[in-house]
Amino acid sequence: MRAFQLVEWQQPPELREAPVPEPGAGQVLVKVAGAGACHSDLHIMQAPAPGDDTRLPFTLGHENAGWVETLGPGATGFAPGDPVIVYGPWGCGLCANCREGRENYCQETAGLGGGLAGHDGGMAEYLLVPASRFLIPLGSLDPRGAAPLSDAGLTSYHAVKRSLHLLGPGSTAVVIGAGGLGQMAIQILRALSAATTVVAVDTDAGKLETAKRMGADEALLSGEQAVTRIKDMTRGQGAQLVLDMVGVDPTLRMAAQMARVLGHLTIVGLGGGALPVDFSSPPHECSVASPYWGFIPELIEVITLAQQQKIKMLVEHFPLERAGAAYQLLHDGKIQGRAVITP
Template sequence: MSRSLVVRAPGAYGLVTGDPPEPGPGEVAVRVAAAGICGSDRELVEGTRPAAFVRYPVVPGHEWSGVVAATGPGVDAELAGRPVVGEGFRNCQVCDRCREGAANLCSAGYDETGFTRPGAFAETLVLPARLLHVLPADADLRAAALLEPAAVASAAVLSARVEAGERVAVVGAGTLGTLCLLMLRLRSPAELAATDPRAGRAGTALACGATRFESGPLPAGGYDVVVETAGAPGTAATAIALARRGGRVVLTGIPGQATTADPAAIVGGMLTVTGVFGAPPAAWAHAVRLFAAGLLDPGPLITHELDLTEFGRAMDLLRGARDDVGKVLLRP
């Protein structure tokens, strides 16, 4: 028998026990080692996630690591027993966006593990084998559970095209922001500043490579590259204001309400502004490559590890916004 956490409708969830799902043609079954919880999971539970990006009932869990337990027809049987992570977007592979490598923008419509398909808040997860990224045999699966947000951070860093010696700022020092710091420091910036109104995030940000942390404003127009990761009202405008004329801004946070940014600042400053939605395969490959090489270790960002039965407590930890709460993992 296999356990899973099912959200039947906003505010209604519980553990379900049944036969473990079997992989079909082209699929694998993964024994989940760890699954991370993020703000989008909270939105799913509370009913604030946009209707186009969720399908109830659903097993959440899009950040995960595990070991291949079984392979379906047409899948290399040697994958069994291998440690893996996997992309979430169930792309069509044939539309123009997929063919150009932007599978996260698949024209067939939004379809993602943990939101429209059963996710990893379960003992067993079934997904297409083509979405897997195989890890080294001795990989730390606890830390590997953060490779999904690391892939998003990778997409942001790759989009930023940071060159050695540039001044870089990161807006927001949550999980995504600190993962960006871990990757950006590998680019040898002259300055790597972080800003977050939560002063208690300073220690983590500095440990992840920031050379400066401010809970208040950073110098306006002082940075060649600015990466926004918070998705809070006003943070996009803050990021644009921090960029020098001719600078580059990457927006990764998705605010829960409409926000405004000054088009005159973008045009007059001749800024390049790029958005990041999820992670394309290339960003996944980059994050996994750094992890496998020992250049990216997200493990220290994990502060809590809970059983599936403690899902309610995990949600409370997310709501509390405490400085001592970093990444929360469920261990099915």
């Protein structure tokens, strides 16, 4: 089969021939319908994270959906042809966090699944999934467009849900970076907390337009004037929740200025910036967290929201031969929503 693989660090990935995997005991082979191109892949292509002994080559694509092709011996719960989405952080299933469905925080695997850290992902005709518990039925949803729900959707959902207790009537939530993840976060905030004022912040006017169509009440260009506007809107207090989907020095600084006392500043973007922390900034008792992906039960909730048409990713499809072009467009900020590679 054809597979889009990272062969060398800091070099463009390549389309290569790879064997179709054989599902072993408990494993499931999925025929890939779509694999999302996440901005994290652009970070991953640069260099292994410290302490990461990733072997190359491996197939990219950690945001996947498709149809069950074959079940390995003993794998149950699905039949060939079933449309499924793949929960991406593959844990051990047995540690304390995995037993709560929090396989993204597996104490054995650190939640690194297919398309990450040397494990083959979904930018290929077939994806080998190690256990059927990582598959969620898609029901009426088309797997060709659903893949982004498994990362852009789930990561944003988790980041919003953990702060939902702060988002009462009259509250304000800011989403910095209205790309793939940010657009999902805006829709999820709308769906889960109708009484919250949702503000999108981005450097790109096109993304701000999209953010408004997705339900943002206001869309602001990144910078000092955005901080001033948030302060004006909140009688000087700042926002209950600031989600930084970029994570570079300027957005982290901006996020700290936009958040309020007792609020949440949530770093989702892997931009490599650092947040200066002292007694008065971020504001007193404002919690800072850096969530990674989300929990299995939350993915089921994300799928339900999509089935109810409360959230929908703006998808651009690219054939496998154009995966490299899709990443180049993502790098250049030219993808309006999410690029999905369809083998």
